[in-house]
Amino acid sequence: MCEDWIADFSDHIRKRFPSLENRIDDHKIAYLDGPGGYQVPERVLxxxxxxxxxxxxxxxxxxxxxxxxxxxxxxxxxxxxxxxxxxxxxxxxxxxxxxxxxxxxxxxxxxxxxxxxxxxxxxxxxxxxxxxxxxxxxxxxxxxxxxxxxxxxxxxxxxxxxxxxxxxxxxxxxxxxxxxxxxxxxxxxxxxxxxxxxxxxxxxxxxxxxxxxxxxxxxxxxxxxxxxxxxxxxxxxxxxxxxxxxxxxxxxxxxxxxxxxxxxxxxxxxxxxxxxxxxxRFIAEVGKEYSSLVDVESERSKRRKDIATGLNIFEKYERILTDKLVEGLSQIPEINLYRPPSHVRCTSTVSFTHELYSAEEIASYLGDRGIFVWDGDFYATRLVKVLGLQEKGGLVRVGVSPYNTLEEIERTIEALSDHGSMKEELD
Ligand SMILES: Cc1ncc(COP(=O)(O)O)c(C=O)c1O
Structure with missing residues (x-):
């Protein structure tokens, strides 16, 4: 039931983003670089x-x-x-x-x-x-x-x-x-x-x-x-x-x-x-279309209510993908997640380091597979320094956005679990 909702929502959202058709070599692109900048729906263009x-x-x-x-x-x-x-x-x-x-x-x-x-x-x-x-x-x-x-x-x-x-x-x-x-x-x-x-x-x-x-x-x-x-x-x-x-x-x-x-x-x-x-308007439109999925208290205007509903639906969807991502990454022994404990509120942005490879190496390895993630400090320079990660090239950052899919999350986890390919390409 839950999976049905996700598939329908995902298809519906993705259709509106022309850039999701782009390919790199033989790979479909997984745009997991959202915190650096989102893809844009056709209506914006x-x-x-x-x-x-x-x-x-x-x-x-x-x-x-x-x-x-x-x-x-x-x-x-x-x-x-x-x-x-x-x-x-x-x-x-x-x-x-x-x-x-x-x-x-x-x-x-x-x-x-x-x-x-x-x-x-x-x-x-x-x-x-x-x-x-x-x-x-x-x-x-x-x-x-x-x-x-x-x-x-x-x-x-x-x-x-x-x-x-x-x-x-x-x-x-x-x-x-x-x-x-x-x-x-x-x-x-x-x-x-x-x-x-x-x-x-x-x-x-x-x-x-x-x-x-x-x-x-x-x-x-x-x-x-x-x-x-x-x-x-x-x-x-x-x-x-x-x-x-x-x-x-x-x-x-x-x-x-x-x-x-x-x-x-x-x-x-x-x-x-x-x-x-x-x-x-795009956010509000999604809010209107999927209003049955979340409860938003009455707001000062219909448009504000739709905007809040749209963002809450996005968050609900992102949460499902993020949980899957965090669960998958937690199973990889070389990965150290920089994720707050569950009682601290956070967004769908998941960062980590790898014990064998630098953030830059991991981001390039994924980039070659059409999985676009960021590496470095993202200008959160002080935080990365305080965490003692500056000399190590900072963090790998995976941003889950409403146009991402469960399949893209699985692809990312698979690529990071593929020790053979990583060794071959990065050692
Ligand atoms: C949290 C945060 N603040 C500020 C900025 C800077 O925004 P702008 O590129 O609009 O100057 C960014 C950009 O990545 C950001 O993520």
Whole structure:
């Protein structure tokens, strides 16, 4: 019964992704590189093409294509307002998460005084560390919250010890892109606000797997990148309106001085935004089609409910594949899994090392078989160093996405269990 559901769902989803037809040599490609960037449904490609073909123009003109572009951006803010659970004026578009976060740090510069404390974490991607470390030039003291090495997540005791009245900002990941763990973000934001600190959440990895709710989190800022959840390369940020309103952003004089426009320097990536909203519509469409599979409490709008349902269905499906993957990898004696204990929430991202071969060797070996996985530190450089894996080439990372199949998971486990081929090719 369970298997019936999986097969139907998988077929239905996969049909919508043209890149899944690609082959390398004689192999079908297993795209297990999702945490590095998702494959894209046909409707996203169509939306980008249609925009450039039919509505391509700059904004604020007095002619049809420009008006259509204005309408597109307006609609995009509404759709992402449902995605984040915020108001449309709190949705900001940009190049990518890293660039937007550097811009945010620049905008917060004059709110940070000599001796103010900024808390970053060992779990975070460099994109949510480097922009804040740069503020040391302003006299800020940047401190790092450590991880609990057993649980592969934030050490909450260390967080409580380091948070103080001097803390002016907390930069924290919603989920680790290297090991998948999900820290207690809501609790940490609450505590940071209780001492008057700003909070910046990196939801780039989390956004593909679970619904985001900024109203519940009450964070000041939250950043995502549409290419990690079925879209093109566009950054999308939530910025609390009254907080962004007070910041001095990098802008040209004629640019509007109110949120969200004050953060959107230069011309936006209109075709990218057209693709990004189509990615969210795709998630909502799946939510609508498979609503009987999961229970989602009533939400602020039908679209938000569909988005949350779609993401919950994806997660349900990914969980089945991930359990199979973890079970299979656990049977291979040379593999050391970097997976948190079961009581710690995590995504479908599974990382490991191999006792005989480096992460690079394993990724190349799998890549030659049409199994695409990542190796290295994925810019979670600090985490990989703290885990003592930097000299060994980091981790092998297998990301399970909704368009992957049980057969691909089996193929991966088989390839990694094939000691003969590994020895022949890698020794
Ligand atoms: C958790 C996380 N944060 C930030 C980034 C950087 O995102 P972008 O490529 O949009 O700058 C990534 C990209 O891999 C990521 O996985």
């Amino acid at each position: 169509d939306a980008m093409r249609d925009y450039l073909k039919k509505s391509n123009a700059n904004r604020h003109g007095r002619f049809k294509t420009s008006e259509e572009t204005d309408a597109l951006i307006l609609e995009a803010r509404r759709i992402f307002a449902d995605f984040f659970n915020c108001s449309p004026e709190e949705v900001v578009f940009g190049a990518n998460m890293t660039t937007m976060n550097f811009m945010l740090a620049q905008a917060l510069r004059n709110k940070i005084k000599d001796g103010d404390k900024i808390l970053i974490t060992q779990l975070d991607h460099e994109g949510n560390r480097a922009p804040w470390e740069d503020l040391e030039d302003e006299g800020a003291v940047v401190e790092e919250i450590e991880i609990d090495r057993e649980e592969l997540t934030i050490d909450m005791e260390d967080f409580r010890d380091k948070l103080s009245e001097e803390t002016k900002l907390l930069a924290l990941t919603h989920a680790s892109n290297a090991v998948g763990t999900i820290p207690e973000v809501g609790k940490m934001v609450d505590k940071a606000h209780s001492v008057g600190a700003y909070t910046v959440i990196d939801a780039v990895h989390y956004a593909a797997h679970f619904p985001i709710d900024v109203e519940d989190l009450e964070t000041d800022f939250l950043l995502s990148s549409a290419y990690k959840y079925f879209g093109p390369h566009v950054g999308v940020m939530y910025a609390k309106e009254k907080v962004l309103d007070e910041l001095n952003t990098l802008k040209v004089k004629p640019q509007k001085d109110s949120p969200p426009d004050k953060f959107e320097t230069g011309t936006l990536n209109h075709e990218g935004i057209a693709g990004a909203i189509e990615a969210v």
